[in-house]
Amino acid sequence: MLGRLNHVAIAVPDLGAAAATYRDTLGARVTAPQALPEHGVTVVFIDLGNTKVELLEPLGEASPIAAFLEKNPSGGMHHICYEVDDILAARDRLKASGARVLGDGTPKIGAHGKPVLFLHPKDFSGTLVELEQS
Amino acid sequence: MLGRLNHVAIAVPDLGAAAATYRDTLGARVTAPQALPEHGVTVVFIDLGNTKVELLEPLGEASPIAAFLEKNPSGGMHHICYEVDDILAARDRLKASGARVLGDGTPKIGAHGKPVLFLHPKDFSGTLVELEQS
Numbered sequence: 001m002l003g004r005l006n007h008v009a010i011a012v013p014d015l016g017a018a019a020a021t022y023r024d025t026l027g028a029r030v031t032a033p034q035a036l037p038e039h040g041v042t043v044v045f046i047d048l049g050n051t052k053v054e055l056l057e058p059l060g061e062a063s064p065i066a067a068f069l070e071k072n073p074s075g076g077m078h079h080i081c082y083e084v085d086d087i088l089a090a091r092d093r094l095k096a097s098g099a100r101v102l103g104d105g106t107p108k109i110g111a112h113g114k115p116v117l118f119l120h121p122k123d124f125s126g127t128l129v130e131l132e133q134s
Numbered sequence: 135m136l137g138r139l140n141h142v143a144i145a146v147p148d149l150g151a152a153a154a155t156y157r158d159t160l161g162a163r164v165t166a167p168q169a170l171p172e173h174g175v176t177v178v179f180i181d182l183g184n185t186k187v188e189l190l191e192p193l194g195e196a197s198p199i200a201a202f203l204e205k206n207p208s209g210g211m212h213h214i215c216y217e218v219d220d221i222l223a224a225r226d227r228l229k230a231s232g233a234r235v236l237g238d239g240t241p242k243i244g245a246h247g248k249p250v251l252f253l254h255p256k257d258f259s260g261t262l263v264e265l266e267q268s
Contacts, residue, residue, distance in 0.1 A: 001161030004184045008142055008214060012259040021258060025231045026216070027135030048216065050138045050184040055259070074260035077211040080142060082160070082182065097159045124155060125146040125189070126208035 001090055003083035006112075006132050007045075007052045011065040012075040015057035019044045022055070033057075039111050040064050054111075079118070080127060083134035087115045090131055099123045107133070135224055137217035140246075140266050141179075141186045145199040146209040149191035153178045156189070167191075173245050174198050188245075213252070214261060217268035221249045224265055233257045241267070 012018035015033055023030040029047040036043060040063035046053040056078065058066050068078055084090040087107050094101060100120035110116035110132055119129040146152035149167055157164040163181040170177060174197035180187040190212065192200050202212055218224040221241050228235060234254035244250030244266055253263040 002156070002180075002182065005139070005142070005182045005187070008139070008211075010259050010261055018259045021233075022136070025228060025233055025257075027227070046136075048136065048139045053139070053214070072260055074256060076255075076260035077142075077214065080187070080211065093161070094159060099155075099159055121210075122208055123159075125144050125152045126206055126210035127144055 001084055001093065003085065003134050005051050006081040006083050006130075006134075007054050008080050009054045009056055009078045009130075010075060011056050011058075011068050011072070011078040013057070013069055013073060015042055015044060015055055018055045018057075018075065022046050022053075035059055036111055040066075041111075043111065078128065079130050081116075081130035081132050084131050085134060087117060087131060087133040091117055094119065135218055135227065137219065137268050139185050140215040140217050140264075140268075141188050142214050143188045143190055143212045143264075144209060145190050145192075145202050145206070145212040147191070147203055147207060149176055149178060149189055152189045152191075152209065156180050156187075169193055170245055174200075175245075177245065212262065213264050215250075215264035215266050218265050219268060221251060221265060221267040225251055228253065 019030050022028045031045045033042050041056040042059045044055045102118040107115035107117050115133045117131050121128045153164050156162045165179045167176050175190040176193045178189045236252040241249035241251050249267045251265050255262045
């Protein structure tokens with residue numbers, strides 16, 4: 001069921017500073033910032049060849065990463081996103097196994113324009129898992 | 135400078151349970167556990183096609199992930215490992231930029247038999263970064 005690692009998301013308090021660190025200090029390819037108001041974040045993508053890292057900065061009043069940054073003011077790894085072929089089949093298999101799918105279980109359209117679901121960190125070794133239909 | 139994402143490491147309190155979740159609930163390819171006493175961990179690898187996740191359980195008295203698991207008893211993402219062509223050149227560039235390389239700056243042989251260095255999380259958005267020579 002589990003496909004490729006689509007991305008690792010790192011929440012950061014200052015996107016300009018974090019992007020500069022990846023670009024100038026680590027010598028990575030970093031895209032220009034994109035505001036995604038419907039997701040409550042501004043994002044830059046770091047292209048690593050085989051996959052990508054996304055740096056996320058809160059945008060707006062109700063950002064889904066605001067609470068995480070309150071607990072982790074320097075930032076930190078926020079979630080990991082795996083690809084699946086069929087997100088509804090994945091959801092049904094997960095629910096049957098007792099894993100908790102966040103929200104009402106209906107996939108939402110994620111930052112890449114594809115259906116996504118999030119899984120409860122307590123069921124996955126303390127790690128927030130995103131599934132994205134590939 | 136920055137190459138591929140080599141792996142994401144997730145520290146877990148119970149490797150058998152975490153491996154079973156990835157294998158049975160998420161349907162991933164998971165290797166048999168390998169004890170790495172010189173690194174203070176037992177590890178399983180999750181093959182994602184384009185990269186891998188490593189699940190780490192403490193091994194022995196002075197495991198480098200013991201303190202992390204005390205703070206995060208359910209587990210969590212512990213570090214992210216990027217590949218670099220030349221680890222000594224990478225180290226020198228990082229030090230010149232003011233980034234902190236952990237330890238004495240001499241690469242150690244990592245879990246894959248290649249030279250590695252770790253970078254201070256405070257300099258990289260709260261994320262512990264491992265560099266591995268590719």
